[in-house]
Amino acid sequence: TAIGGSLGSHKEQMYEVVAMCSAHIHQSRPVHLLGIGSFIDIFTNVREGIDTFDCVSPTRIARHGWALVKGAPNERLNVRNARFLKDPDPVDTTCGCYTCQNHSRSYIHHLFRAGEFLGMQLLSIHNVFTMNRLMRDIRQAIKDDTLDSVQKDWVV
Secondary structure (H helix, E strand, O other): OEEOOOOOOOHHHHHHHHHHHHOOOOOOOOOEEEOOOOHHHHHHHHOOOOOEEEOOHHHHHHOOOEEEOOOOHHHEEEOOOHHHOOOOOOOOOOOOOHHHHHOOHHHHHHHHHOOOHHHHHHHHHHHHHHHHHHHHHHHHHHHHOOHHHHHHHHOO
């Protein structure tokens, strides 16, 4: 079963539409929600019974220099900002992706300033890895009954 299409004009309406649809879906069937990609929306909709998600936002925002970061304000940071000009840290110090293990914020900042497509690719790798990591943490939290505390780690 899948839910998607018009889900309202703001988050609260989207949550209402998902809750309304979820009430009519057989519990034994997996439920897929289309077009939802923010951390808070995923946590909220997991609680409504959604099992899987897909969204273009991790790669779309990467093309604009945005990196998804666990526990960051608004879930992300903009590596194009001048404050990253000489920042030797990885995009996310808690991340084990290829990008974070091999490249600094300053290098990725440079790539965006120089118009190099590699910057977009490196952030796409990081963002997709981060979304997979988020879903892994959520699956474990459901098993351990710790979803609230895991959400506090991911969403500020």
